[in-house]
Amino acid sequence: MSARITRLAAPAVERAVIYLRQSTYREESISLEVQENAARQHAERNGYEVVGVESDPGVTGRSWKRRAGVQAAIGALEAGTADVVVVWRWSRLSRSRRDWAVAADMADLAGGRIESATEPNDRTAAGRFARGVMTELAAFESERIGEQWQEARDHRVARGLPSTGGPRFGYQQQPDRTYVPDPELGPVLAELYRLYLSGWGSGQLTRLLNERGITRGRTNRPWAYQDVTQVLDAGFGAGLLVKTPPRPKDQPHAAARKLPVWEREFRPGAHEPVIDAATWDAYVAARRARTKERVRSGRPMLSGLLRCEDCGGPMHHNAWKGGRMYICSRGSMTNAEGMRQVSVAAHRVEATVEEWVLQLADDLNARRSAEQQTAERGQRVEMTARRAQQQIERVEQRLVALTMKLADGTMSDATYRLAAATLEAERDDATRRLHAAARNPEREAAPARLSPDLRRQWPDMTPEVRNAILRPLIARVEVRRAAHRGDRSVRWTIIPTWAAEAE
Numbered sequence: 001m002s003a004r005i006t007r008l009a010a011p012a013v014e015r016a017v018i019y020l021r022q023s024t025y026r027e028e029s030i031s032l033e034v035q036e037n038a039a040r041q042h043a044e045r046n047g048y049e050v051v052g053v054e055s056d057p058g059v060t061g062r063s064w065k066r067r068a069g070v071q072a073a074i075g076a077l078e079a080g081t082a083d084v085v086v087v088w089r090w091s092r093l094s095r096s097r098r099d100w101a102v103a104a105d106m107a108d109l110a111g112g113r114i115e116s117a118t119e120p121n122d123r124t125a126a127g128r129f130a131r132g133v134m135t136e137l138a139a140f141e142s143e144r145i146g147e148q149w150q151e152a153r154d155h156r157v158a159r160g161l162p163s164t165g166g167p168r169f170g171y172q173q174q175p176d177r178t179y180v181p182d183p184e185l186g187p188v189l190a191e192l193y194r195l196y197l198s199g200w201g202s203g204q205l206t207r208l209l210n211e212r213g214i215t216r217g218r219t220n221r222p223w224a225y226q227d228v229t230q231v232l233d234a235g236f237g238a239g240l241l242v243k244t245p246p247r248p249k250d251q252p253h254a255a256a257r258k259l260p261v262w263e264r265e266f267r268p269g270a271h272e273p274v275i276d277a278a279t280w281d282a283y284v285a286a287r288r289a290r291t292k293e294r295v296r297s298g299r300p301m302l303s304g305l306l307r308c309e310d311c312g313g314p315m316h317h318n319a320w321k322g323g324r325m326y327i328c329s330r331g332s333m334t335n336a337e338g339m340r341q342v343s344v345a346a347h348r349v350e351a352t353v354e355e356w357v358l359q360l361a362d363d364l365n366a367r368r369s370a371e372q373q374t375a376e377r378g379q380r381v382e383m384t385a386r387r388a389q390q391q392i393e394r395v396e397q398r399l400v401a402l403t404m405k406l407a408d409g410t411m412s413d414a415t416y417r418l419a420a421a422t423l424e425a426e427r428d429d430a431t432r433r434l435h436a437a438a439r440n441p442e443r444e445a446a447p448a449r450l451s452p453d454l455r456r457q458w459p460d461m462t463p464e465v466r467n468a469i470l471r472p473l474i475a476r477v478e479v480r481r482a483a484h485r486g487d488r489s490v491r492w493t494i495i496p497t498w499a500a501e502a503e
Contacts, residue, residue, distance in 0.1 A: 013047065013049050014047070014048050014049070015048065015049050015050075015051045015081070015082045015083050016043045016049065016050050016051065016082060016084045016085070016086050017052045017053070017073045017077075017082040017084075017085050018036060018039040018040065018043070018050060018052070018053045018054070018086050018087075019054050019055070019070060019073040019085050019086070019092065019093065020032045020035045020036055020053065020054070020056070020057075020069070020087075020088065021056045021057075021067070021069070021070070021092045021093075022035075022057045030088065032055055032057060034088075035088035035092065036053060038088050038117040038118060039086045039088055039117045042086055042115070042117035042118075043086055048083075048086070051081065052073075052076060052081075052082065054069040054072045054073040055069045056068070056069035056070060074106050074107060077106070077107050077110040077111075077112035080110075082112065083111075084112060084113050084114070084115055085107065085112070085113075085114045085115070086114075086115050086116075087114065087115070088116070088118060089116055089117075089119055090119055093114065167217060168234075168236050169185060169189060169216070169217075169231050169236075170185045170186045170188065170189030170190075170231075170236070170237055170274060171185075178270060178271065179269075180272065181271075181272055181274050185214070186274045188212075189231070189237045189274050190237065190274040192205055192231075192232060193232060193237065193275050193279055193280075193283055194279070194441075194442055195208070195468075196232065196283060196286065197279070197282055197283060197286055197441065197442035197472070198442045198446070198468060198471060198472045199304070199467065199468050199470075199471025199472060200468060201290075202225040202229050203225050204464075204468075205225075205228045206223045206224065206227070206228050209223045209228070232283065232287075233260075233261040233264075233287070235264075235266050235280065236269070236271070237273060237274045238274075238275050238276075238277065238279070238280035239269050239271060239272065239273030240268060240273075240280070241266060241267050241268070242264055242265070242266055243264070243265040243266060243267050260287070261287050261288075262284050262285075262287065262288040262435065278441050279441050282442070284435075285435055285440070286440065288435060299317075299464055300324075300326075300346065300463050301350050301353070301463040301466045301467055301470070302317075302326065302346075302349065302350060302353060302467070302470070302477065303317060303467055304467070304471065305353075305467075305474050305477050306326050306349070306476070306477045306479055306492075307476045307477065307478050307479065308328035308329075308330065308342045308479060309478045309479060309481070310328070310342055310480075311328065313329055313330035314329050315327060315328050315329060315342070315479060319346075323346070324346035325343050325344065325345060325346055326343065326344050326349065326479070327342075327343045328341055328343065328479075342479055342480070342481045344479050344491060344492065348488075349477065349479070349492050352492065352494070353474070353477060353494060354458070354466075356494050357450075357469070357470060358454060358455045360447070360473070361450050361451060361452060361453075361454035361455060362452070362454075362455060364452075367447050367448070367450060370447035370496065370498055371447045371448055373498040373499070374444045374447060374497070374498045375444075377444075377498055378444055384433060385434055388430045388431070388433040388434035389430075389434060391426070392427055392430045392431060392434065395423050395424075395426055395430065398423055399420060399423055399424075399427075402416055402419055402420055402423070403416075440472075440497075442472050443472045443473075443497045445472075446472035446473050446497070447473070450469075450473070472497065473496060473497060474494060474495065474496060474497065475495045475496065476495050476500065477492050477493070477494050477495070478493045478495060479491060479492045480492070
């Protein structure tokens, strides 16, 4: 009621807000300049004063909430700062029947109205009928465009191509819209996977790309760490394409939740991969294991390697004027009853690990033994993965059989639920073992790649570089609590990756 009272005191010259929207559909894209020119002519013919121009360039007409311009135009009517919203055509306001009706109702309640510069506007029955026809035509065009996009998408999917075009890092797009590895950036993409598996974090990979002057996309902007993980998680370099989950029918415009890479479904692509399947499986497993791990620049030599033997938790680095320590993260945060804070002097444990890796580099027989144990571990992992996969398949078959018994009435609902819950728990356990059994090519190749000249090179290396060398070689360094204050005994045990996997 207050809005209508405000209108009674409005000036004689009606105020108009022009609303413009440029369609994302190429065949229907009319420039904002053309639309504004037509709207201003309409305002001039009707004696309106143009008090504002709102626009949503390159935005679909199906969306309402994501269009700030249309909400600002309708908001001007509700605020009483405008009397009429002028659009080029009714379809510019919305291609959704529901959104169009809501906008018209909002304008009517505010005492304003919406007019088209090129279509009928009169308020007679014939005029309302014509407007309704135009609105229905806009909705029809929207649905037709959607069907054409879906047909094009299905055609690309059937050819093993991404559902949408555009550049992909590490690849060149051909005139026929297919992709081939870029001779320069393809090896870089493969290197990013290898470095991640060797222990590098997204921050380090980001700095590497920016320091080399490699830019991201057509905009030539520098890389951010989110960009690197997004490219690697996409799986394009492994010859895969992400399956986009269907959106709920009751939420056609809802944004799809971005699943972590280990929960996504992939389909094979038609393009050539730059990494093999083993590297991809190892990357997915590493991403899952390291999701909560914080990787930072200038990290200490043993960052991410030390584990508290009391609680099994990680140990973090702490430096102050009195020296450097590695301290149990859980104990220092919780101080739970019965949990003593385990700590160790950084220089002592680092010296032990340093001598261990240098001896490994000096001793050819030790390296060959590590390589042999790594190969044997790989065979055991493959066997574990096969058994886990077979168990998953057996569980799936038994679940299908249970469902059929429930459907034909030979099993009660309560019995079905109990049996299904047991089988699903068994499947979850097998799935966990399958993920844990993923092979890591970088770890398997680490002993062979260790430089025999490492002892000479080591003094000039930064702690961060040393950490990158140690991560593929060491699964963890277990630190025990001190027997008494001032205990200077060796309280840590180095567990190599090839020994840890055999446990």
